[in-house]
Amino acid sequence: MAEKEAVFAKKFEILKALIKNSRSTVVLTGAGISTLSGIPDFRSSSGVYATTWKSYQVEEILSISFFKHNPEIFYAWAKEYWYKLDDYKPNTVHTALALLEQKGYLEGLFTQNIDMLHKKAGSRKCYEVHGSAEHHHCTNCNAYYSYHWVAPIVLTGQVPRCTECGSVIKPDIVFYGENLDGFTLSRAYEMFNHAHLCLVLGSSLVVQPAASFPAYTVHRGAPLVIVNAQKTSFDGSATLRFTDLQQFSEALEKYLVALEPRKLLV
Numbered sequence: 173m174a175e176k177e178a179v180f181a182k183k184f185e186i187l188k189a190l191i192k193n194s195r196s197t198v199v200l201t202g203a204g205i206s207t208l209s210g211i212p213d214f215r216s217s218s219g220v221y222a223t224t225w226k227s228y229q230v231e232e233i234l235s236i237s238f239f240k241h242n243p244e245i246f247y248a249w250a251k252e253y254w255y256k257l258d259d260y261k262p263n264t265v266h267t268a269l270a271l272l273e274q275k276g277y278l279e280g281l282f283t284q285n286i287d288m289l290h291k292k293a294g295s296r297k298c299y300e301v302h303g304s305a306e307h308h309h310c311t312n313c314n315a316y317y318s319y320h321w322v323a324p325i326v327l328t329g330q331v332p333r334c335t336e337c338g339s340v341i342k343p344d345i346v347f348y349g350e351n352l353d354g355f356t357l358s359r360a361y362e363m364f365n366h367a368h369l370c371l372v373l374g375s376s377l378v379v380q381p382a383a384s385f386p387a388y389t390v391h392r393g394a395p396l397v398i399v400n401a402q403k404t405s406f407d408g409s410a411t412l413r414f415t416d417l418q419q420f421s422e423a424l425e426k427y428l429v430a431l432e433p434r435k436l437l438v
């Protein structure tokens with residue numbers, strides 16, 4: 173145990189120097205970070221993909237063609253999973269990353285999560301690569317609806333429908349088979365391409381194109397730090413690897429609290 177702690181402490185010292193000396197740090201987060209808030213991820217052994225839901229594979233429920241033909245099945249699944257997000261609070265990973273930004277050490281935070289927890293924690297430079305459950309639109313006339321308007325309808329077991337035209341309302345989440353928002357994608361390519369340090373937290377790095385973002389940083393020889401319990405699909409010969417998100421984020425928060433805010437040259 174003491175040996176494990178010593179290894180962690182040694183690696184964390186290297187991380188501190190990387191953060192302090194990096195002029196441009198980008199972060200990519202995945203569903204793993206929100207497991208500490210109680211939201212299951214997809215690919216852990218206890219994740220959502222380990223089970224089927226009423227004989228459906230969750231991957232199938234989350235494809236755009238399935239949604240178009242079976243919105244009632246999507247919403248029946250999402251009722252138990254994604255429309256109780258108000259029950260969940262940001263954890264130390266979210267708050268540590270918000271602090272990294274407040275102290276002036278973060279260029280951009282890209283998340284694959286749709287759970288709104290980074291924004292709740294106070295992150296502003298946050299790009300939600302797969303969209304967010306916060307916003308919804310009518311699939312026909314594009315009228316806007318918020319999470320708080322839609323959630324009570326879903327929780328009573330109904331499919332939310334547009335008050336203007338009666339068509340099905342869809343969350344602004346990127347389903348399998350849909351393209352990512354072009355602006356977010358171009359920001360990601362730009363920032364990961366110029367970053368001096370890339371941190372990846374709680375992602376299996378399976379889902380493209382987000383899984384490839386760290387490669388843009390690594391291919392220029394800049395360091396990559398991965399924090400994940402399981403082996404990731406891409407690891408780009410990571411400079412540092414940590415496995416325990418809780419231990420990592422607590423240490424990061426403690427370090428950042430004591431760190432002088434970066435003086436910005438304007």
Ligand code: CNA
Nearest residue numbers: 202203204206213214215285286287374375376401402417
């Ligand atoms: P994933 O494929 O489920 O991978 C999560 C990774 O986190 C796994 O490799 C786990 O080993 C790791 N992990 C889980 N808990 C811990 C822990 N305590 N310490 C260390 N590692 C841990 O998730 P990705 O984000 O890579 O996949 C992308 C999908 C998942 C995106 O499309 C998301 O929209 C989608 N998703 C989002 C949420 C959410 O918003 N909270 C929840 C579930 C799925």
